Amino acid sequence: MMNLLIGGISVVGFISLSAMFLIWLERKISAHIQNRMGPMICGWHGSLQSIADSLKLLLKENIVPSGADKLVWSLAPFFVTVPVVMAFLTVPFSKTLIVRDLNVGILYVASITSICVLGIFMAGWGSNNKYSLLGGMRSAAQIISYEVPLLLSIVLVVMEAGTLSMQGIVQAQEQGWYVLKPNLAFAFLIYLISSTAEVNRVPFDIPEAESELGAGYHTEYTGMKFAMFFVAEYTNLVVVSAIATTLFLGGWQGPLLPGLFWFLIKVYGLVCLSMWVRWTLPRVRMDQMMTFAWKVLTPLSILNLLVSGWWMVR
Amino acid sequence: MLPDYIYIMFFLALGIGFVGSAFAVSWVLRPKVPENAVKNAPYECGEVVKGTSRVQFNVRYYLFALIFVVFDVEILFITPWAVVFRQMGMIAYIEMLIFILILALGLGYAWKKGALEWQ
Numbered sequence: 001m002m003n004l005l006i007g008g009i010s011v012v013g014f015i016s017l018s019a020m021f022l023i024w025l026e027r028k029i030s031a032h033i034q035n036r037m038g039p040m041i042c043g044w045h046g047s048l049q050s051i052a053d054s055l056k057l058l059l060k061e062n063i064v065p066s067g068a069d070k071l072v073w074s075l076a077p078f079f080v081t082v083p084v085v086m087a088f089l090t091v092p093f094s095k096t097l098i099v100r101d102l103n104v105g106i107l108y109v110a111s112i113t114s115i116c117v118l119g120i121f122m123a124g125w126g127s128n129n130k131y132s133l134l135g136g137m138r139s140a141a142q143i144i145s146y147e148v149p150l151l152l153s154i155v156l157v158v159m160e161a162g163t164l165s166m167q168g169i170v171q172a173q174e175q176g177w178y179v180l181k182p183n184l185a186f187a188f189l190i191y192l193i194s195s196t197a198e199v200n201r202v203p204f205d206i207p208e209a210e211s212e213l214g215a216g217y218h219t220e221y222t223g224m225k226f227a228m229f230f231v232a233e234y235t236n237l238v239v240v241s242a243i244a245t246t247l248f249l250g251g252w253q254g255p256l257l258p259g260l261f262w263f264l265i266k267v268y269g270l271v272c273l274s275m276w277v278r279w280t281l282p283r284v285r286m287d288q289m290m291t292f293a294w295k296v297l298t299p300l301s302i303l304n305l306l307v308s309g310w311w312m313v314r
Numbered sequence: 315m316l317p318d319y320i321y322i323m324f325f326l327a328l329g330i331g332f333v334g335s336a337f338a339v340s341w342v343l344r345p346k347v348p349e350n351a352v353k354n355a356p357y358e359c360g361e362v363v364k365g366t367s368r369v370q371f372n373v374r375y376y377l378f379a380l381i382f383v384v385f386d387v388e389i390l391f392i393t394p395w396a397v398v399f400r401q402m403g404m405i406a407y408i409e410m411l412i413f414i415l416i417l418a419l420g421l422g423y424a425w426k427k428g429a430l431e432w433q
Contacts, residue, residue: 148389
């Protein structure tokens with residue numbers, strides 16, 4: 001019982017801190033990539049900027065757009081953020097730091113995080129705003145399309161490890177990280193691409209393409225409701241990176257340092273990679289994105305599944 | 315040891331509590347300013363709002379959703395197979411090969427029919 005309470009409180013603390021840190025980090029990284037300074041006023045190199053922003057968002061008034069479906073509109077932030085919090089139930093931070101090692105771990109995380117798309121679509125539909133509706137529709141189409149190659153690459157790891165438990169998968173990589181095996185390295189690549197699409201980041205950020213849709217599905221949200229979408233977005237990034245770390249990069253395993261440090265280094269390394277990609281690549285078009293998911297990634301991951309399955313039983 | 319579902323339910327409550335408490339604090343602190351029609355109008359880059367946004371939508375989105383359901387169920391079937399795959403060996407592989415090939419045939423059919431084109 002104590003374990004559960006402490007775990008829960010630390011997860012909530014971790015989520016808030018990590019989201020605030022990542023928003024600051026993204027602003028700094030983007031600024032330095034573009035030869036700017038980024039936030040510099042609040043604290044050392046703007047390090048308190050996110051705290052200032054969250055205080056500001058806390059004090060903003062709540063505007064409900066006219067004609068909005070009020071219930072759907074106000075429930076949407078819950079549907080976006082709650083699954084992300086729930087996903088942390090079974091993320092293995094180290095050998096002992098895990099709230100609960102569910103025996104269906106990876107399946108649980110994959111199914112819980114896919115509820116987010118419901119919230120995004122509710123936000124888009126409920127707002128009674130054309131940009132939001134377009135953003136929500138695109139987001140739903142994109143997330144479900146990239147879900148297929150994403151899950152197929154996860155299945156490959158399950159085949160290799162023979163277990164769904166997150167700790168079990170980490171322990172199965174004692175002999176070597178899965179990313180070092182050729183078929184799983186390919187699955188890792190597919191996972192990275194589709195997870196970028198899952199969390200709506202560049203080059204797959206057409207649901208919130210600023211230059212065409214305003215802010216996409218959360219255009220009509222103000223104050224804390226808007227903040228929740230942001231928290232969910234950045235925490236989702238941490239979740240997909242944590243899954244990638246657990247499945248392909250050996251989780252918390254590593255020499256010298258304690259497991260927690262290795263885990264965080266790998267996770268934030270992947271997050272930084274995603275930020276680097278975001279500020280380097282241009283956005284793809286809707287048709288290019290859908291075509292890429294269904295005509296390239298899905299056939300390739302099915303092929304990868306069949307070939308490596310044959311390799312394992314041969 | 316508590317059963318797994320208690321943990322999941324607790325985290326569900328935790329998530330709702332996390333979002334709910336943030337909203338509650340904001341509800342207490344934020345200013346209550348009178349509303350007016352212009353402020354509440356949906357954002358359309360400063361233009362006067364035209365009509366509702368609940369309009370007929372491109373049917374393509376639904377086609378992709380249908381194909382997705384097929385593949386999602388496929389993955390649901392594959393997952394338990396993947397767990398016991400190593401113990402079962404060749405027979406399991408061939409059975410899944412037939413299943414996946416049928417679905418791949420379906421994908422090929424959708425491709426041929428133009429369901430994967432985005433116009």
